[in-house]
Amino acid sequence: MTSTIQSNKVSSQAVETPKSLMKLYFIRAGFSILWVILVAVFAKTNTTLATILFIIYPAWDAIATYFDIQSNPPGANKTPQYVNGAISIVTTISVVIALQQGIPQALIVFGVWAIATGLIQLVLGLRRRKQMGGQWPMIISGGQSMLAGVAFIAMANQPNQGITTLVGYAAFGAFYFLLAAFRLSRTTGIVPVNQ
Numbered sequence: 591m592t593s594t595i596q597s598n599k600v601s602s603q604a605v606e607t608p609k610s611l612m613k614l615y616f617i618r619a620g621f622s623i624l625w626v627i628l629v630a631v632f633a634k635t636n637t638t639l640a641t642i643l644f645i646i647y648p649a650w651d652a653i654a655t656y657f658d659i660q661s662n663p664p665g666a667n668k669t670p671q672y673v674n675g676a677i678s679i680v681t682t683i684s685v686v687i688a689l690q691q692g693i694p695q696a697l698i699v700f701g702v703w704a705i706a707t708g709l710i711q712l713v714l715g716l717r718r719r720k721q722m723g724g725q726w727p728m729i730i731s732g733g734q735s736m737l738a739g740v741a742f743i744a745m746a747n748q749p750n751q752g753i754t755t756l757v758g759y760a761a762f763g764a765f766y767f768l769l770a771a772f773r774l775s776r777t778t779g780i781v782p783v784n785q
Contacts, residue, residue: 606663607661607662611718612775613771614658614661615768616767617654618763618764621650622764623761625760626761629754643753644685644696644756647700648682648700649682651674652678674711681702685700693746693753698743700756701740701746702739704739706739708733708734708736708737711728715732725773727766727770730766731767742756
């Protein structure tokens, strides 16, 4: 009887974790799309909004990481998510400080953050792939994030570099989150609709 209850609990968690992650991936994609639109429409004409958007991006990653942690079963190793959350909080504070000195410094901070969180996403994607599949978009996204971070640092001091430099990065992030959500729904047999 006890083994049946434990088996039901494990199978319930096996369904709930991918379902929660799928919803989170859709939300993260939606946020990135909205962020890209706001940057494209307002960033060049509104410095205050551009500054806020610069700060919001890593702050949102910290919030999304919290929900990622909540999506995992109690016994799962959440160390990569905790590290990612801490890095995103430190990055948010660092971007605020760096923006006082200029856009190049903020882009360098953003680049370091993209490298670190990309590495964590890559490791997490590889780990989750073994458990539930449907993670190759996150694995590719993690690798691409690391490359983008190197590019941000290299381009930081070039003329005309600003927050719009990050639009492609965020747009690809949205694409990969959508892809991961759909892939996860197919792998686990979950239909991506509101219930």
